[in-house]
Amino acid sequence: MADISCNFLGIKSPNPYWLASAPPTDKEYNVVRAFEAGWGGVVWKTLGEGDPVVNVNGPRYGAIHGPDRRLLGLNNIELITDRSLETNLEEITRVKKNWPDRALIVSLMVPCEEQSWIDILKRVEETGCDGVELNFGCPHGMSERGMGAAVGQVPEYVEMVTRWCKTHSDLPVIVKLTPNISDIRQSARAAHRGGADAVSLINTINSIVSVDLDAMAPNPTVDGKGTHGGYCGPAVKPIALSMVSEIARDPETHGLPISGIGGVTTWKDAAEFMALGSGSVQVCTAAMTYGFKIIEELNAGLSNWMDEQGYDKLDDFVGRAVPNVTDWQYLNLNYIAKAKIDQDACIKCGRCHIACEDTSHQAITSMVDGVRKFEVIDDECVGCNLCVSVCPVEGCITMEQMTEGSDPRTNKPIDHDYANWTTHPNNPSAVKAAE
Amino acid sequence: MSTNAGSRPDIQSSRLEDEDYSKNFSDIHPPLNKHEAFVEADRCYFCYDAPCTVACPTSIDIPMFIRQIAADNPKGSAKTIFEQNILGGMCARVCPTETLCEQACVREEAEGKPVKIGLLQRFATDHLLEDGDKVFTRAALTGKRVAVVGAGPAGLSCAHRLAMHGHDVVVYDAREKAGGLNEYGIAAYKSVNDFAQKEVEFLLSIGGITIENGNRLGETISLADLRQNFDAVFLGMGLAGINALRAEGEDLDGVVDAVSYIADLRQAKDLSKISVGRKVVVIGGGMTAIDAAVQTKLLGAEEVTILYRRGKEQMNASEYEQELAQTNGVTIRHWIKPNKLIGENGKVVAIECEYTESKNGSLSGTGETLTLNADMVFKAIGQNFVAAPLNGSAEAIELDSGRIKVDENRRTSLGDVWAGGDCIAGGEDLTVAAVEDGKVAAEAINDVLSA
Ligand SMILES: Cc1cc2nc3c(=O)[nH]c(=O)nc-3n(C[C@H](O)[C@H](O)[C@H](O)COP(=O)(O)OP(=O)(O)OC[C@H]3O[C@@H](n4cnc5c(N)ncnc54)[C@H](O)[C@@H]3O)c2cc1C
Ligand SMILES: Cc1cc2nc3c(=O)[nH]c(=O)nc-3n(C[C@H](O)[C@H](O)[C@H](O)COP(=O)(O)O)c2cc1C
Ligand code: SF4
Ligand code: SF4
Ligand code: SF4
Numbered sequence: 001m002a003d004i005s006c007n008f009l010g011i012k013s014p015n016p017y018w019l020a021s022a023p024p025t026d027k028e029y030n031v032v033r034a035f036e037a038g039w040g041g042v043v044w045k046t047l048g049e050g051d052p053v054v055n056v057n058g059p060r061y062g063a064i065h066g067p068d069r070r071l072l073g074l075n076n077i078e079l080i081t082d083r084s085l086e087t088n089l090e091e092i093t094r095v096k097k098n099w100p101d102r103a104l105i106v107s108l109m110v111p112c113e114e115q116s117w118i119d120i121l122k123r124v125e126e127t128g129c130d131g132v133e134l135n136f137g138c139p140h141g142m143s144e145r146g147m148g149a150a151v152g153q154v155p156e157y158v159e160m161v162t163r164w165c166k167t168h169s170d171l172p173v174i175v176k177l178t179p180n181i182s183d184i185r186q187s188a189r190a191a192h193r194g195g196a197d198a199v200s201l202i203n204t205i206n207s208i209v210s211v212d213l214d215a216m217a218p219n220p221t222v223d224g225k226g227t228h229g230g231y232c233g234p235a236v237k238p239i240a241l242s243m244v245s246e247i248a249r250d251p252e253t254h255g256l257p258i259s260g261i262g263g264v265t266t267w268k269d270a271a272e273f274m275a276l277g278s279g280s281v282q283v284c285t286a287a288m289t290y291g292f293k294i295i296e297e298l299n300a301g302l303s304n305w306m307d308e309q310g311y312d313k314l315d316d317f318v319g320r321a322v323p324n325v326t327d328w329q330y331l332n333l334n335y336i337a338k339a340k341i342d343q344d345a346c347i348k349c350g351r352c353h354i355a356c357e358d359t360s361h362q363a364i365t366s367m368v369d370g371v372r373k374f375e376v377i378d379d380e381c382v383g384c385n386l387c388v389s390v391c392p393v394e395g396c397i398t399m400e401q402m403t404e405g406s407d408p409r410t411n412k413p414i415d416h417d418y419a420n421w422t423t424h425p426n427n428p429s430a431v432k433a434a435e
Numbered sequence: 436m437s438t439n440a441g442s443r444p445d446i447q448s449s450r451l452e453d454e455d456y457s458k459n460f461s462d463i464h465p466p467l468n469k470h471e472a473f474v475e476a477d478r479c480y481f482c483y484d485a486p487c488t489v490a491c492p493t494s495i496d497i498p499m500f501i502r503q504i505a506a507d508n509p510k511g512s513a514k515t516i517f518e519q520n521i522l523g524g525m526c527a528r529v530c531p532t533e534t535l536c537e538q539a540c541v542r543e544e545a546e547g548k549p550v551k552i553g554l555l556q557r558f559a560t561d562h563l564l565e566d567g568d569k570v571f572t573r574a575a576l577t578g579k580r581v582a583v584v585g586a587g588p589a590g591l592s593c594a595h596r597l598a599m600h601g602h603d604v605v606v607y608d609a610r611e612k613a614g615g616l617n618e619y620g621i622a623a624y625k626s627v628n629d630f631a632q633k634e635v636e637f638l639l640s641i642g643g644i645t646i647e648n649g650n651r652l653g654e655t656i657s658l659a660d661l662r663q664n665f666d667a668v669f670l671g672m673g674l675a676g677i678n679a680l681r682a683e684g685e686d687l688d689g690v691v692d693a694v695s696y697i698a699d700l701r702q703a704k705d706l707s708k709i710s711v712g713r714k715v716v717v718i719g720g721g722m723t724a725i726d727a728a729v730q731t732k733l734l735g736a737e738e739v740t741i742l743y744r745r746g747k748e749q750m751n752a753s754e755y756e757q758e759l760a761q762t763n764g765v766t767i768r769h770w771i772k773p774n775k776l777i778g779e780n781g782k783v784v785a786i787e788c789e790y791t792e793s794k795n796g797s798l799s800g801t802g803e804t805l806t807l808n809a810d811m812v813f814k815a816i817g818q819n820f821v822a823a824p825l826n827g828s829a830e831a832i833e834l835d836s837g838r839i840k841v842d843e844n845r846r847t848s849l850g851d852v853w854a855g856g857d858c859i860a861g862g863e864d865l866t867v868a869a870v871e872d873g874k875v876a877a878e879a880i881n882d883v884l885s886a
Contacts, residue, residue: 067477067478068473068474068477069473347542347544347545348541349480349541350482350483350484350485351480351482351483366484392545
């Protein structure tokens, strides 16, 4: 059986799944339940200084749903922990003592003043925790007070606060990044310059999840008004994956450990984050939707897949997909693929046809010899994959590479050499091949 | 002479406790609640050129109405349905969806579980009927008048479409209430809570339609007069005749026409007043046979047997309907035909039957007989069209295999007379087919009247 134990910055956990800093990690009660269920670690719900923050007393969440009300995206307007610092520290100390084999990271957010960070770091160190995570991500509420995303959005602040923490504490420092910026690499580079041991991402995305059309106010609505919240869950995974890959392949931050977060729901999601360079993953929404028991599927699925692939330990595949993330301009323009429909699997819903017919390349029939039949017309198919994306039957349409003859659409012979946009004749700034 | 002749035949009312009647005759397919409707609506793939729509005789845009349910617009959904089928509420209850839309659903092919189109259709249409919103308005009045004979699905559908196009319509029906077999024929558990009348009310709310009940063509009105007094005539008279058994003893007491028995049952204010035999035999293989068998069983008959002279596959009742009968405790016996009905004191007590076989496609008795005791025997071997009311007053309408001959626009051999529903040749004898006929004819009539 594959070894799924994880060593992230020297912090060990029996598996790479940590619960992200959020309600599931807000109290000893929840965290103990999580550990009993088998979670590898937790990032404790973000602590602040002074009197605890207060939350709204009305609804905090909004959601978007897929078929059968499957939760696809969750939005929240919750703040950091609303319990006293003392209570939290006491519980953290006890939990770490009772669960020494689990990772316990403490998330922090205090005002942008050096002394505030010095003070809280001292107290946190006394708990015996494994490290700290700097919450530069919370996009609502806290950011209005100059914290959270308000820091994360200014690379200079990220660097400065990170440096303070590294200067005043020996604990490993993970900087949690906000996705509410235009270029995630700037934030990661800043954290790196400040001496961060790792980055974690993503925190939640600014969002208004829906509008209550009767109240004419955003959801969740608190006494007739709403505010933007933070978006997470399966819907944000693609955004998170892209950001993780950007950091993993940026020469300036390449090799900087990453804890991947955002929409992890099954083992596969986790494996994808790891393939793009995440040494551990964090989970929030999936646990909040289904409870802690999902850890069993997350563990079993990962180890099963690793066995099948012949990966003995996590490091065998962490970062393996990074070299295959490239810029568009380097994609091989000589690679030709055509859609192919498996007529036995096809249930004749016609979605592929209408998608291609109305919105793309008119490359799928709806009738052949007077009978309802969906077939790809190779002369028209540009290989775009839209039909595959809309077909309700998994595996029914596949994209098949053409390796022989010529492309019936362009009548050009298949060229086995790699050629990309940088050398394409239509590119005005193409690099001319030497004559 | 049997010694206990007094107790034979055993025909009684009040076989059940009061609450059993309401339990037995409650909605056979309870409606979906909102949650169930959302879950089911999400299963629809919104197919291109959807096979379900192709299979629907009235071509309801099924993917569209289901999408509208999913998008929380049940009223719009109902409108989509009613635009094609103004009796979409009844059709949602009575259509044999297992041989129509749901059979064609791609999810039937994909996983043997079609989208529950019928129940979704009911969800949407019930919503609108309960809300009582008016969704149809009439076009500018044309001043033209059309007579419709028969207030069944065909006639009502035709009348509504004509009214919508601005024509005024008078519907004549022989019976006391409108609705045709929706009111007098459909099994009670398919149309509970007086739905047929509610639907008629909804349909009439468009205005411009007058119903004249108690007017029988051939008696109080004649075709010649109608043709003279109206700009066009539509005939939707259904099938007034009952096929005879042509077996000895057919006239005995206790040998009952299934259709009129069902009509009485449908009209009964109190089902415990309906008498039913202890041992019941139903002869026939269609929907009427199934309905008579199941309903007598539900009225408390102890033993109900359907006799059909051919095999399971040849039965007109779908496999689903046959199963429904069986799960209700009805026995279906195939390859058996009645020879004669045996009576005592003028009352039927048994039926003598003969086994049958099919040789080179033709059916014959094997000579082997069996006798079944029966307190009641139901004839459900089909209905026929009675043409007499049409005739006599003017030129005769051309018939085809005993029913009215029409072209694809449902126009008869008389240029100003259209017909549809069970009374026309080549029909399917389904509510939904009758609705389509009425609609097609109305469009054709409108084309002619507005030319
Ligand atoms: C017992 C039974 C159960 C059935 N179950 C189903 C089912 O579950 N699903 C399904 O799809 N179909 C079912 N059917 C068939 C369906 O009911 C018919 O196909 C449908 O009602 C035909 O509609 P129609 O308008 O042509 O005729 P009808 O519904 O028969 O209406 C004809 C109308 O014309 C009137 N009329 C007749 N003669 C005259 C006259 N001379 N003058 C004036 N008015 C006249 C009648 O009073 C009646 O109101 C069933 C039929 C029966 C008998
Ligand atoms: C209700 C709620 C509260 C959260 N609070 C915090 C927090 O206090 N600190 C923090 O760093 N992230 C917080 N997050 C963000 C999560 O830690 C995580 O980054 C985000 O939800 C994305 O992961 P997911 O898609 O698995 O949920 C919160 C998320 C939710 C849903
Ligand atoms: S790959 Fe694109 S172009 Fe080709 S058939 Fe599919 S949708 Fe059409
Ligand atoms: S979308 Fe898939 S299942 Fe539907 S017709 Fe196309 S290939 Fe067949
Ligand atoms: S065939 Fe089935 S899945 Fe397709 S549109 Fe009709 S109901 Fe929906």
